[in-house]
Amino acid sequence: MSLMENDVALPILSDDPAPSTRPKRRLPSWLKRPLPQAGMAYTSDVIEDLRLETVCESAKCPNRSECWSHRTATFMILGNVCTRPCGFCSVPKGKTEVVQIDEPERVAEAAERLGLEHVVITSVTRDDLPDGGANHFYECVVAVRERTGAAVEVLVPDFLGNRASVTRVVESAPDVFNHNTETVPRLYHRVRRNADYQRTLDLLKQAKDERPEMPTKSGVMLGLGETTDELLEVCSDLRAVGCEMITLGQYLQPTPEHLPVERYVPPEEFDEVGELVRRMGFSLVASGPFVRSSYHAGAMAAVLGRDTAD
Numbered sequence: 001m002s003l004m005e006n007d008v009a010l011p012i013l014s015d016d017p018a019p020s021t022r023p024k025r026r027l028p029s030w031l032k033r034p035l036p037q038a039g040m041a042y043t044s045d046v047i048e049d050l051r052l053e054t055v056c057e058s059a060k061c062p063n064r065s066e067c068w069s070h071r072t073a074t075f076m077i078l079g080n081v082c083t084r085p086c087g088f089c090s091v092p093k094g095k096t097e098v099v100q101i102d103e104p105e106r107v108a109e110a111a112e113r114l115g116l117e118h119v120v121i122t123s124v125t126r127d128d129l130p131d132g133g134a135n136h137f138y139e140c141v142v143a144v145r146e147r148t149g150a151a152v153e154v155l156v157p158d159f160l161g162n163r164a165s166v167t168r169v170v171e172s173a174p175d176v177f178n179h180n181t182e183t184v185p186r187l188y189h190r191v192r193r194n195a196d197y198q199r200t201l202d203l204l205k206q207a208k209d210e211r212p213e214m215p216t217k218s219g220v221m222l223g224l225g226e227t228t229d230e231l232l233e234v235c236s237d238l239r240a241v242g243c244e245m246i247t248l249g250q251y252l253q254p255t256p257e258h259l260p261v262e263r264y265v266p267p268e269e270f271d272e273v274g275e276l277v278r279r280m281g282f283s284l285v286a287s288g289p290f291v292r293s294s295y296h297a298g299a300m301a302a303v304l305g306r307d308t309a310d
C-alpha cells in the first residue's frame with residue numbers, strides 16, 4: 001500500500017491494459033495473501049456477543065484476517081440487508097430489518113471492548129427509511145464518542161440526495177466524513193445502479209461546506225473497466241468539491257454472481273496512479289491492491305493530525 005503525504009515521482013500510465021494484466025481465472029501473485037493470522041477470535045467474539053454486523057464480513061473483505069487480528073473492524077449499522085442492487089457488493093439485498101434503537105450503545109460497547117481509538121461506522125443503504133438512516137448514524141457517532149472518546153469516521157450512503165440527512169450526519173461532527181465514489185461515471189449504471197455520480201459529488205461538497213474543518217474522504221475501485229484518464233477525471237472532480245483523502249484499491253469479485261474483474265492492476269501501477277493523484281493536491285492518498293475505504297483508516301487520519309490511532 002502506498003500511504004504518503006504530497007510529493008514524489010510521476011510515471012506514465014497506459015489506458016490500454018497490457019495482456020499480462022488482463023483478467024485470469026487465478027489470482028495474480030500480488031493478490032495472494034498468507035494464511036489467516038491468529039488472534040481473530042477476540043474481535044469475532046465481541047462482534048458476535050454484541051450482535052453487530054461488520055462490512056468486513058458482509059463484503060468479504062480480503063483484509064479481515066489482518067484487521068481482526070489487530071482488533072480493528074468496521075461496524076455496519078442499520079442491518080445486514082441493503083436496498084440497492086450494486087453489482088460489486090456482496091451485502092445481501094432484500095427485505096430490510098427494523099432499526100434497532102440500542103444499536104448505537106452496542107457499537108459503542110464494541111468499540112470500547114476492542115480498545116479502538118479510531119472507529120469507522122458504515123451502513124447498508126436504507127432507501128426505505130425517510131431519512132436513509134441519517135439520525136441513526138448521528139446516534140451511533142455520539143454514543144461512541146461519549147463512551148470511548150475515540151475519533152469517529154463515518155462512511156455514508158448517498159441518502160438519495162436528501163440534504164437534510166447529510167446535515168444530520170454532519171451535525172454529529174465526525175472526525176472524517178467518507179462517501180465512496182466507487183467507480184467512474186461511465187460505469188455507474190453497471191456497477192452502482194440507482195446511484196448518481198453528481199449526487200455523490202454534491203454530497204461531499206455539502207458536507208465540506210457545512211463543516212469545513214472536517215476532512216472528507218472518498219474511494220474508488222480499480223479493475224472494473226475504467227481508464228486511467230477517467231479515473232484521474234474523477235479524482236479531479238473530487239478535489240473540486242474539497243475532498244482531501246482518497247483510497248484506491250483493486251476490485252475483487254466477491255462471488256461468481258457479481259461483476260467480473262476486468263483487470264488486475266499491478267502494485268506498481270497503484271503506486272504510479274497514487275503519485276498522479278497525490279499531485280492533484282489531496283492531503284492523503286492510499287493506493288494499493290488491498291486498500292479499502294477503512295483499511296488503516298486511523299493511520300490515514302493520524303497523518304492529517306486528527307488523531308493517533310490505527
Ligand code: SF4
Pocket residue numbers: 055056057061062063064065067068072073074292293294295296
Ligand atoms: S479493511 Fe476495513 S472492511 Fe476490510 S477488514 Fe479491515 S476494517 Fe474491515
